[in-house]
Amino acid sequence: MIRMVLAPDLGPVAARERFFRDGQPVAGAVRSQILSSWQRAQSLGLSPDGCELPFVDDLDLEGRLVRAAAPVLDRLEAHFAGRNMNVALADARGAVLERRFGEASLARKLPPIQSLPGFVFAEEYAGTNGIGLALSERRQINVYGAEHFAERSQSNACSAIPVRDPLSGRIEGILCFGFPHADADVGLDVVIRRAAAAIEHRLLEESTERERTLLEAYAAARRRFPAGAGRRDGRPPLALGPTDRVVLRERAVELLSADQRAAVDVALPGGRRVTLVSRPVTSATGVAGLVVEVVTPEGSEQLAVPADTRDARDAEAAPDAAPRRARTAARGSSRGPAAAADGDVVLVGEPGVGQYAVAARRRLELLSEASTRIGTTLDVARTARELAEMAVPRLADFVTIDLPEAVLRGEEPSDPARDLHRTVVHGIRDDCPFYPVGTRVELIPTTPLMRCLATRRTVLEPDLRTATGWIAQDRAGAQRILAHNVHSLIVVPLLARGIVLGIAAFYRARDPAPYGDDDRSLAQELATRAAICIDNARRYTREHAMVLALQRSLLPHGFPEQNAVEVAHRYMPAESGVGGDWFDVIPLSSTRVALVVGDVVGHGLHAAATMGRLRTAARNFAELDLEPDEVLTHLDNLVGRLDREECGEAREGLTGIIGATCLYVIYDPASQECAMARAGHCPPALVRPDGTVTFPDLPAGPPLGLGGLPFETARFPLPEGSQLVLYTDGLIEDRERDFDTALQQLRQALAHPGRAPEDTCRAVVEAVVPEHPEDDVALLVARTHSLDPHRVASWDVPADPAEVSSVRAAVTRQLAAWGLDEIGFSTELLLSELVTNAVRYGTEPIRVRLLYDRSLTCEVADGSSTSPHLRQAATTDEGGRGLFLVARLSQAWGTRYTAGGKVIWAECPLEVPPGKPGAEDAAPGPPDGPEAFGDLGPLGSFDDIPAI
Known part of the structure; x- marks a missing residue:
């Protein structure tokens, strides 16, 4: 794993000294593209003291690049007249084709490598310099003084920019300005960009001029035939509308x-049909191309396809084309492939131009x-794989995508190069020569992947066999990739x-053509779109994890100990x-237990927070x-009140x-x-001890918050060993899946007597839960x-006070x-207080019950329905302390209303709780003796309860 160590605030000279002499890190002290170039040159074994440049003599000094650049170089030479400037034009290899000097005497003073054509300034030979770095970075580059790799260039500065063919997008050469470091001027950036644009425009004009000559040759051949000779009925050309022309031009x-x-x-x-005919045509200057015509079905049989229009005697041309139409088409061809505006000619051009157009259309598709x-x-991972699936095989043969583990978790990465994991490997075949998915990826500084991360820019390596910085430091990995014919x-x-968020690497193997700038633009556009989707997925993952954490924190992590039911949940x-x-298990008084399952409508943070409020x-x-x-009923009132309170917030978004x-x-x-x-x-499922499964006919009641019909309570006897299965929709x-089918699956999964609740949960999840649940699932088995x-x-x-003693x-x-x-x-003291209260203030029937659990x-x-309430008794009061006594003697007490009155209950703690019901291993707790309370008498003091 490579960690970037920032160097102190150094100047270029000090940073260079620190890097080359001391081998210390200088990240942050020099520009990232300069540092990457230094590292690549150093990995190649180049020495700043002795960069020997190769000389080539196979220069194309009469080629289209030189012809297009000549007038521009003349203007630049005049513009810089008298200044210490030199202008170099290099080809796509980095070999200088031509040099011009603002001061003519400079040509005699400079060494041959800086004054004569033929020397190659590619980065693999010269290290960091304007021409080589512009070829590597494929964009405009400025290199100042000590940023140069070679010692001999320390006092110079240069600005270089690629010159591209406007039709193909390929880099045809490099235009470079050289000048003393002290004469650096930001205005030179504007001049060099305009000069490069002028050269590219002349390259385009040269292409359209070739198409013009093709069209003129075609028109000359057609003029040899009288109008109408080729049609049997002498009809005028087919009338074509704008929509027709779009369809025809695409074909x-x-x-x-x-x-x-x-x-x-x-x-x-409109049900019309025409025929498109393509035929070769050659201009007088030897330019070979094709002309595409549209003909009606009736006339097509009269049109012969000429082998060549260079010789008019051998040509059979369409009969009704006029020279005016040819001239019109020729004027239209100045912007690219010629298209006839009025006549039968649809397109004239060279095959390569058509290939560029087809490629451009496929990129758009x-x-x-x-x-x-x-x-x-x-x-996140699925979105990254969708990017790879889109690119293979139309753009790449293999795609790898590496993301930091933080992104996979939904977090924002602090250092993309740290903890990088291979997330996607996708290709035309399975034997990919790359790290497998899930592997931690460690990057070497000079690899294209690390350069991409360091510079945050797209890196294009047209030929991996010459990606020397990578091969020098990762020879084994490079050889493994090259062995699978991966070359770009x-x-x-x-x-x-x-x-x-990470990096995406696109590799080409089957197509022998190297990647170009159009491919780079396409890959960058695809990756940009995918990055937005990955970031959306990352944010969703983070929010989903946050909401899920909130949801799980609000759900019970464990249930209180009780003997009424044995529970399991999912x-x-x-x-x-x-x-x-949500779900819950709530112990109630008198050994009873409440089981609750609920579902808040909606998803997200608001639903989770509302769930927590309802559960509480x-x-x-x-x-x-x-x-x-x-x-x-109370929950319904609460939800309605919360809904009304939040209506104002809903209006605000x-x-x-x-x-x-x-x-x-x-x-x-x-x-x-x-x-x-x-x-x-949903009604619960009741599983009897014999395995019979029923869904009780329980009154539905309206959802909470609607304030609808009253709710109804239904009662069912449950033998011991029965199972209550509560779940959400x-x-x-x-x-x-059909609703009845799901119920039948649930019934079959539950119809197994004697199974533990945990096993029941597992069986229901495996048999009933959808593979990709669209809604939450809560399951509670008791x-x-x-x-x-x-x-x-x-x-x-x-109802006789004398009976208290017998009780x-x-x-x-x-x-x-x-x-x-x-x-x-x-216990006697506590019960005497409760019984005395019932005799004094309650009504018959009076019943005492003890439950030992x-x-x-x-x-x-x-x-009676009157409940006692606790109040503070004054020191002079003779009564009013009964409830304090009950509260002191019990661990909990309360009142429960019934259809026939009320029940006052109190729980007395045991030092060692017994196990399951029926066990006789309970050890009683220490008694609260009479000395702790004094003599309170047989009746106690519930005088705080008013008489009925």
């Missing part, structure tokens, strides 16, 4: 690029397709919103986003010991609560009865247990039978 370009005689039938709008095929999901490379940084977020599904509210309402329908569903179940192990109510939620609702009847004791108490005696005997003698005194629960029920 004509394909014919032109094919470089052969051909005839194709073309369908036009690829980009258009990429806009619909890249970014179909919000998955484009590396593009995945840039989005100013952040480097929560699976949706693929497209986290929703508001449900637990608070459960503490009130309310019936299921009453709990849902925030999302208000749409609604929620809920299923609330209470199971009583003492009576083995289950009470449940639902608010728009994501389990059974799926676009690819197997019921019953409270041993021997651990339940109850007595009916007449205390009966309780003492029962506690002794259970082995709880040590808590006998505190993990704690000892004391219940006193009566027919």
Whole structure:
């Protein structure tokens, strides 16, 4: 792994000294492209003291580049007259073709390598210099003084720019200005850009001039035949509209690029059909090309295809073309391939021009397709693979994409080169000579991939066999790649919103032609579009992870210990986003337990936060010991209130609560009865001990927040060992599956008696959960247990204060039978307070019940609906301290309302809770003796409860 170490703030001279003499890092002290060039030159074994440049004599001094540049060089020579400037024109190899000097005497003073043509200034020979670096970077480059690699160039500066063929986009040569470092002028950048543009324009004019001569040769051949001679009926040319011409020109370009005689039938709008004929044509100067004509089906049989129009005697041309039309087409050809405006000629040009046009159209088609095929999901790795699939095989034979692990996690990378992982390897065959997916990628500084990351620019290596900096330092890797005929490379940084998310490398193997600048532009455009999609997926991944973390933090991490049910659960977020599904297990008084499952409508952060609020509210309402329908009524009011409060925020762009569903179940192990109510939620599944699965006909009720019809509570007996299966609609609702089919799958997965809840959860997930869930899935499975009847004791108490002592005696005997003698005194005292209160202020029937489970629960029920409340008694009050006594003696107490009145209950702690119901291994806690409370008398002091 390469880590960039920033050098102190050094000047170019000091940085050069530090790099070449001391071998110290200078990142940040020199420009990144200069440092990369230094590293490449150093890896080649070049010495700043002795860069020997090769000399070549096979210069094309009469070629099209020299002809196009000659007038421009003349103007530059006149512009710089009298100045210490030299202007060099080099070919695509970096070999100087021509030099011009502002001061003529400079040619005699400078050494041959700086004054004569023929020396090659490619980077692999000369190190860092203007011509070589412009070829490597394929863009305008300035090199000043000490930035040069060679010692002999330290006092000079240069500005170089590539000159491209406007039709093909290939680099034809380099234009370079050389001048003393002290004479550096920013205005030179403008001059050199204009000069290069002028040369490129003359190259284009030369191409269009060749097309003009082709068209003139074709017109001359046609003038030898009288009008109408070729048509049997003498009809005028076919009338073509703008839409027709677009269709015909597209097909004509394909014919032109094919470089052969051909005839194709073309369908036009309106059911019309014409024939396009392509035929060779050669100008008087020897330029060979093709002409494409459109003819009607009736006339096509009269048109012969000439072998060559160089000799008019051997040519058979179309009969009705006029010289005026030829001249019109010739004028139109000044902008590229000629197209006739009025006549039968559709296109005239050289085959290479047609090939460029076809390639350009295919690039546009690829980009258009990429806009619909890249970014179909919000998955980072999948989006990266879509980029590779788009590029292979139309742009590349192999594609590798490397992303930092932080991006895969949804985070923003701090250092793209750190912890880089191979995310995608895709190619025309499986035996790719690259790191496999998932491998940590370590980059050498001179490799194109590292240069791309360091400079944040696209790197084009047309010929990997000459990518010497890479081969010198990573010979094994380079040889492995070259052995698979991989010969050309484009590396593009995945840039989005100013952040480097990784790199994409495009390799060519089958096509022998090297990558060019058009290919680089196409790869860069594809990568840019993909980078935006990857960044969107990264942001979504981060937000999804954040919402999921919030969701999971708001869900229960564990359930409180209780003996009523044995539970197992699952929560699976949706693929497209986290929703508001939740579940809970809430212990209630008298060994009962509440099971809750809910679903907030919608997805995202708002749904998760709303879920947390509802779960908290449900637990608070459960503490009130309310019936299921009453709990849902309170939740309904809460959701409606929250919705109204957030309506104003929704108008400002925030999302208000749409609604929620809920299923609330209470199971009583003492009576083995289950009470449940639902608010728009799926009914639960009941699995009997014999494996019978039923879905009880439970009143649906409206979803929470609608304020609709009242909720209803239904009651069902549940034998011990039954299973309650609560779930959200994501389990059974799926676009690819029928609802009844999903229910049947759930029924089959549950129909296995004697299975543990954990095994039931696993079976349901495997059999019922969709492969790609569109909604969250919450699943809660509870197997019921019953409270041993021997651990339940109850007595009916007449409304007579004298009966309190008999109740205390009966309780003492029962506690002794259970082995709880040590808590006998505190329990007697607590029950005497509760029973006295019921006798004084309640109504018959009065009933006392003891439940021995993990704690000892004391219940006193009566027919009154008046509940006691705790108040602060004054020091002079004779009563009012009863509830303080109850609170002190118990670990929890409260009131539960029933259809026939109320139940006041209190839980007395046990030092060592017993295990499962029926176990007799409980050890009683230390008693609260009478000395701790004094003599409170037989009736206690519940004087704070008003008389009824």
